[in-house]
Amino acid sequence: MSENKQIYNLHISGLRIAVLVLFCVIGLNIASIGNEKTTKKQNAKSGLTYINQFIENGSNLNWELADNNTVNIYLGYDYERNSLNRAYDHWHFLLEAEKGNDVTLIFHNFSEIYNGKQMPFETWIMDCISSPDDRNWQHVPVEWIDDDRMKVKIHMESDSLYIARVEPYRVSDLQNLLSEIKEDEQVKITPIGNTVEGRELQVIQVGSNNSPHKIFIRARAHAWETGGNWVVEGIIKKLLDNSRESKGYLANYTVYILPMANMDGVARGVSRFNLNGMDLNRNLTEPANPVLSPENAAMEGWLEGMIAKGLKPELAIDFHNDSNGPLFFSGKGKDNKRYVGNMRLLEKLLREKTWFSESTSFYGTTSFEEGLMSRYGIDALVYELNAHWIKSLEKKPLSEDWILLGGQLCTVFDIYCNEIKED
Numbered sequence: 001m002s003e004n005k006q007i008y009n010l011h012i013s014g015l016r017i018a019v020l021v022l023f024c025v026i027g028l029n030i031a032s033i034g035n036e037k038t039t040k041k042q043n044a045k046s047g048l049t050y051i052n053q054f055i056e057n058g059s060n061l062n063w064e065l066a067d068n069n070t071v072n073i074y075l076g077y078d079y080e081r082n083s084l085n086r087a088y089d090h091w092h093f094l095l096e097a098e099k100g101n102d103v104t105l106i107f108h109n110f111s112e113i114y115n116g117k118q119m120p121f122e123t124w125i126m127d128c129i130s131s132p133d134d135r136n137w138q139h140v141p142v143e144w145i146d147d148d149r150m151k152v153k154i155h156m157e158s159d160s161l162y163i164a165r166v167e168p169y170r171v172s173d174l175q176n177l178l179s180e181i182k183e184d185e186q187v188k189i190t191p192i193g194n195t196v197e198g199r200e201l202q203v204i205q206v207g208s209n210n211s212p213h214k215i216f217i218r219a220r221a222h223a224w225e226t227g228g229n230w231v232v233e234g235i236i237k238k239l240l241d242n243s244r245e246s247k248g249y250l251a252n253y254t255v256y257i258l259p260m261a262n263m264d265g266v267a268r269g270v271s272r273f274n275l276n277g278m279d280l281n282r283n284l285t286e287p288a289n290p291v292l293s294p295e296n297a298a299m300e301g302w303l304e305g306m307i308a309k310g311l312k313p314e315l316a317i318d319f320h321n322d323s324n325g326p327l328f329f330s331g332k333g334k335d336n337k338r339y340v341g342n343m344r345l346l347e348k349l350l351r352e353k354t355w356f357s358e359s360t361s362f363y364g365t366t367s368f369e370e371g372l373m374s375r376y377g378i379d380a381l382v383y384e385l386n387a388h389w390i391k392s393l394e395k396k397p398l399s400e401d402w403i404l405l406g407g408q409l410c411t412v413f414d415i416y417c418n419e420i421k422e423d
Contacts, residue, residue: 047101047156052094055134055162057170059091059269069102075109078270081277081292086113089271090224092164094134099159107150121148125323127388127396128152131162139396166321166387167399169220169229171199171267174260177233178202184240186250193298195264196275201298206239207254209311213417216313216378218258218299218368221280221320222272223265227385228319230399232259234406249410253417256306256313261295281318281382284371303376314420315346315413316380318368324358325386330373331364338421342379349415354408355401357392358384379420 048071051063060076077086088109097103110126112119128150131137143151154161181187181204188205195201217235219228235255239246260266264275273279278293288296306312327347333339343360350356364370372380385405390397 047098048103049096049098049159052096053092053269055092055094056172057092057168057266057269059093061091061093066106068104070104070106073105073107075107077109078265078272079277080273080279083277084113084116085279087224087272088112089222090165090269092162092168092269094160095154095156095163096160097156099156101156103154103156105152105154105163106145107152110148110150122323125388126150127165129164129167129398130154131164132158132160134162134168137164137167137398139398165224166226166397167230169226169266169399171260171263174229174263177236177259178204181236181240186240190302192258192302193294195262195295197264197267199263199267201258201261201263201295203302204236204257204259205254206236206257207250209254211250211252211254213253214306214311214313215253215255215413215417216257216303216316217255217319218261218317219319220260220262220266221318221368223262223269224271225319225321225385225387227321227387227397227402229259230402231319231385231406231409232257234403235409236406237403238407238410246410249414252414255413258299258302261299263295281320281367283366284368285366285374303372303378307376312376313378315342315416316368316372316378318380318382320382320384321387322384323386323388324384325356325389325391326358326384327356327360328365328367328369328382328384329360329362330369330380331362332370333373333379334362338423339373339379342416342420343381345419346381346412346416349412353412353415354405355390355392356405358386 048065051071053059053061062074062076064072066072073091075088075091077088079086091107095103095105110121126142128140128142129137130140140152140154145151178189182189186206190203190205191200192203193201217232219232220226236257239249239255261280262274265273268275274293274295276292280293280296284296288300290297329343330339347360367382369380369382372378385402386397388396390401393401395401
């Protein structure tokens with residue numbers, strides 16, 4: 001083959017490649033334009049603008065627009081360290097869509113693993129709430145559909161709407177509460193340590209160290225479980241309302257409150273575990289690892305300091321949310337007549353003086369009630385607040401109901417402290 005012919009063939013080959021590349025580019029542009037038109041048509045039909053999870057306490061999720069006015073929400077799991085356990089319990093985001101449009105949300109990923117076992121799917125335990133301003137919430141209807149999915153139909157009364165599972169209580173809400181009460185002479189706020197990410201943990205003391213009885217309360221060991229924070233706020237506001245009743249309470253007992261144990265999880269919108277993947281309501285029968293669970297190490301250090309000063313609490317309550325609302329007493333304490341008698345007294349008072357009407361159990365685990373009972377000799381329990389239904393009030397709960405319970409608990413504590421059996 002002559003040199004000129006080789007050069008000619010090379011030019012022809014290059015031209016063919018160039019033409020192919022050009023057609024590919026044109027094809028990609030046409031496809032892109034087609035996809036863009038499809039997306040615009042879908043957006044026009046749904047009115048959807050954006051789903052914003054980057055709000056305070058916003059949840060980890062992915063989302064995509066389906067072929068109509070439906071949006072698929074894929075909840076992000078929260079994983080436990082060295083375990084198969086995973087949780088999906090938290091959702092909180094801002095739905096942005098055109099006013100007047102109807103948007104259907106389909107929630108996915110309800111395959112929770114708890115204590116190493118996949119949880120059976122219970123369609124009655126889930127709820128969804130909405131708010132135009134992230135403050136005033138109402139329940140919205142939900143429907144369970146095939147493949148363990150939840151459907152929520154939303155009518156947009158404005159161009160944005162907050163969506164959540166339970167009424168949020170954010171780090172800023174706690175900061176607002178602290179700012180509101182910190183100057184009160186009955187209040188002392190004590191730093192006790194830091195979270196994994198360095199956020200300061202504080203104990204709120206309401207009352208004097210000289211009062212005859214002491215009660216310790218922890219809330220929000222699991223980040224999604226906001227009910228405990230609302231109950232705590234109800235307790236504090238009642239004790240500080242300057243009424244004759246509240247003055248009598250504070251003459252009888254003092255409360256010490258760790259209001260937001262898993263503050264990192266609340267800030268980052270996770271469900272259950274701390275940012276090292278540790279469950280702060282497990283393994284309390286042994287000293288906490290200060291690196292992996294600094295939140296529990298801080299609580300234990302504070303408790304041990306109080307005991308050393310002769311200020312050991314007589315009662316300790318860890319507030320949680322679940323789907324049943326029971327009280328969990330220490331399994332190891334069920335053979336202790338004094339402890340059982342005190343817990344039965346507390347149960348009786350709760351049924352008489354508050355809206356509590358659920359079950360109780362002496363259930364042995366390594367959680368809060370077992371840890372404080374076995375290690376410190378403190379009468380302790382876990383109080384699960386039903387996140388979905390208040391049986392005695394026949395309604396789905398909102399913050400106002402848990403705040404009401406907090407105020408009612410002040411009366412319970414007063415009677416309890418007068419009637420408990422001492423060692």
